[in-house]
Amino acid sequence: MSEIKENQIDQDEAVMLDALESFKDVEVGDIVQGEVLVLEDKQAIVSILGTGVEGVIPVKELTAFPTEDISSLVKIGEILDLVVITSIGKDKENGSYLLSKRRLEAKKIWEDVEAAFEADEEVEGTVTDVVKGGLVVDLGVRGFVPASMIDTHFVSDFSVYKGQTLRFKVMEIEPSENRLILSRKVLLAKEQAAKKEEVLNSLVAGDIIKGKVARLTDFGVFVDLGGVDGLVHISELSHSHVSKASDVLEVGEEVEAKILSIDPEKERVSLSIKETLAGPWDNVAETIGTDDVVTGAIKRLTSFGAFVELQPGVEGLIHISQISHNHVVTPHEVLQEGQEVTAKVLEVNQPDRRIALSIKALEEKPQQEEVFQEDEVVDIPEEVTGFSLGDILGDALKSTED
Known part of the structure; x- marks a missing residue:
């Protein structure tokens, strides 16, 4: 009977030895799996599967983000993929190791980001913070977007980006130094170039299109046509004279314009708002007729007469012979620019855009006496x-x- 017991003990010892021999050695840097055994306030105790030893995961090695409740990160019985950071025990059976879930995930993310960098692909991340000089982005690892790489135009307030999930291009990457430089501007510029080409190819000279006033300048107005800015020269804003674009338009205002010309190579589009408006002479015959008495300001004086503005863009001519019953050598003798005069309409020629006026027709002819x-x-x-x-x-x- 004792012989049987001794044999059984020998067999149990052999099984235990075999089991111990079957356990894998744990080395720093190894990728292991751990089953969560205990959750403590600031750490989790796990059994490293296939090794027979336990390890510790500090809460900061579970996540890069602050947390007050470790149970919100892992559950007892959950099996995790981990990386061995260091050994904190000496003997194989009872040794313990410091493990990290976060670093293993970061290692995989770095590999993915490097692959995207090599393939010239985009990455996606969430802006977690605004710092002096740029944005901090979370891709699972920390990335940084310098201020000059945030947008294609100047941005004064970076806080508008905080919390947004955006796409970026990897500009520089060095995992060993945790260095990851990103750019949003490069992607936006690429998108804008593609959209600009598409819009330019769709435009046809002579078409009437709609757009929004993007910028006002001394020489005209830039209109956003949906990816391309077209220029309305100040002379094409109105049929009447315009001194400043801001006198007739404001930024953001929607306008209609006619396409005058397109230069795809220089990405220039010339527009005219004036061409979409009824001309001042279009309905002149309906508002001014022969024998009407009209009033207007003298715009120009010439050697042969005076031009009077009757309506915006519509001028009539008082020939020198129609200024006075008295002989007039030059219109400057009796008239001056800016002077308001009243005259009779002698003729309206709408096709040729001519209106003949007379001041003397409204004045009584002087009486002649025998001397x-x-x-x-x-x-x-x-x-x-x-x-x-x-x-x-x-x-x-x-x-x-x-």
């Missing part, structure tokens, strides 16, 4: 004086006879 100067006789019409020529001459002859 004797020595032997000279000035003829004065009978209807003006009320006396006949015979009556006047008869009195004169009678006085000479006497």
Whole structure:
């Protein structure tokens, strides 16, 4: 009976020895699996599967983010993939090791980010913080976006990006130094270039399109056509004179414009708002007619007459012969620019954009009188004086006879 017991003990020892021999050695840097046995306040105790030893995972090695409840990160019985950081025990049976879940995940993420960098692919991350000089981005590992690489235009307030999940291009990567530099600007510029090409290819000279005023300048207005800015020169804003673009438009205002020309190579589009508006001469015949009496300001004086603005963009001419009943050598003698005058419409020629005006037609013609100067006789019409020529001459002859 004792012999049987001794055999059984020998067999149990052999099984235990075999089991111990079957356990794998644990080395720093090994990737292992651990079953969660106990959750403590700041750490989790796990059994390292296939080794017969236990390990410890500090809470900071479970996640890179602050947490107050370790049970929100792992559960008892859960099996985790871990990396061995260091040994904190000496003997194989009772030794213990410091393990990390976070570092193993980060290692895999670094590998993925490096692969994306090599393949010139995009990565995605969430902006977790705004710091001096740029943005901090979480991709599972920490990335940084310098201020100059955030957008294609100047941004004064970076806080608008905090919490946003965005796409980035990897510019620099060095896992050993935890260095990861990202750019959003490169992707945006690429997208804008593709969109600009698409829009330019869709535009046709002569078409009427809609857009929003993007910028006002001294020489005109830039209109956003959906990826391409078209220029409306200040002379193409209105049929009437415009001194400043801000006098007629404001940023963000939606406008209609006609495409005058397109230069795909230089990415230039010339537009005209004026061409979409009814011309000042289009309905002139409906508002100004022959024999009408009109008022306007003198815009220009020439050697042959004066141009008077009757409506915005519509001018009429007072020929020098129609300024006064008296002889006028030059219009500058009796008129000046900016002066308001009243005139009669002699003719309206809408097709040729001409309106003939007369000031003297509204003035009474001076009366002519007979004046004797020595032997000279000035003829004065009978209807003006009320006396006949015979009556006047008869009195004169009678006085000479006497």
